[in-house]
Amino acid sequence: MLLAELTLAIVLFTDSANADLPVLRKFERLPIRLLLVGLPLTIALGFGVGYPLFALFGSLTMIQIALLATMLAPTDAALGKAVVTNKSVPAPVREGLNVESGLNDGICVPVLLIFLEMAKSTGEGTSVAAMVIEFPLKAIGIGALVGVAFALFGSLAFRICSERKWIAGSWMQLPVVALAICCFATAQRFEGSGFIAAFVGGMIFGGLTRKHKKEVLESAEGVGDTFSLITWFVFGALLTSKELFASGWQPIVYAVLSLTVIRMIPVALCMIDRRLRWDTTLFLGWFGPRGLASIVFLVMVMDANIPGSEPIRSTVMWTILLSVIAHGVTAIPLAKLYGARVEARGGTP
Secondary structure, eight states: OOOHHHHHHHHHHHHHHHHHHHHHHTHHHHHHIIIIIOOOOOOHHHHHIIIIITTTTTTOOOHHHHHHHHHSOOHHHHHHHHHTTTSSSHHHHHHHHHHHHHHHHHHHHHHHHHHHHHHHHHHSSOHHHHHHHHHHEEEEEEHHHHHHHHHHHHHHHHHHHHHHTTTTTGGGGGHHHHHHHHHHHHHHHHHHHHHHHHHHHHHHHHHOOOHHHHHHHHHHHHHHHHHHHHHHHHHHHHHHHHHTTTTTTHHHHHHHHTTTHHHHHHHHTTTTTTTTHHHHHHHHHHOOOHHHHHHHHHHHHHTTTTTTTTTHHHHHHHHHHHHHHHHHHHHHHHHHHHHHHHHHTTTOO
C-alpha cells in the first residue's frame, strides 16, 4: 500500500511540475476540454453503464459504482508514451493527450476520496451532504496548503543551494523526490490528501523553478519509473485467474466498454464543436490507456476494506490487463497510420 501511494505521489509531483504552461496555452483547447468536460462525462457515463451491469444484479451499490467509474477515468502517460512521443502525430494531439494523462489523475483524487469516504460510511453521524462539503474542505484544503508551503520552501532552498553549488551531480536527483514525499507524508499526517499536496506542490515548484528544472525532473522521473515498475510487478503477481473470474461476466463487459464507448463518447462530445476530423476524434478517444493511477486507486480501495467490493477489484484488473494488451499492440501502427493521413491532407488534425 505504502509503495503504491508513494509511487503515485512522485508521479503526480513530477507530472504537474513538468506541465509546460506556454505549450499548454498554445494547445489549450484539447487538454482543457478533455480534462474539464471529457473527464466528468467519462465518470458520469461510467456510472450510467455500470448501473445496469452491477446494481441491477446486486453486485455493487450506487456509491461503489461511482467509485469504480472514478477509478477507471484517468489515463496513463507511461502506457501512452509511444503515441505522445511519436513525431508523426500532430503536436496539438500529442500535447493534448500528454497533458490530459499527466493531470487527470490529480483531478480524480478528490472525487475518489469523496466516494471512498461515502462508501465506507455507515450512514451514522455525519450526513452525506455534510460529508461532501466537510471532507473536501479538510482533505483538499489541508493538502493544497501543505503543497504550497513545501513548494515555496523547496524552490527557494533549491535555488539557493544550486547557485552556491552546495548540490551537484547525482545529488540533483534527490530534491524533487524528497519534496514529493514530504508533501505526501505531511498532508497525510494532518489528515489531508497527500496526493493533492503532491499535485499542487509539483505544479508550483515547476512554475517557480527555472534553472536546472529539466535536469532535476528527469532524475526524479527515473525514480518514479523505478517505483512504477515495482508497482506493476506487484500488480502482475496479484493478477490471478481466480481473482479475474471471481465476480462473473460483468467485470469483463464493463472493462471492454470502459476502454471503448465510456472513453470515446465523452471525447467526441467535448470536441463536437471543434470541427476535428473523424479520425482525430477516434484517435483521441482510443488512446486512453489505464494504468498506474487505477492500480493505486485499487490499492486504496482494497486497503479501505469496503464490504462487497470484489467486483470492483475484478473490473479494474480486467480493464488494466486489456488496456496493456490493446493499447500496447496498437500504439505504433495506429500512430503511423494516423500521422500519414494527417500529412496527406496538409497537416490538419
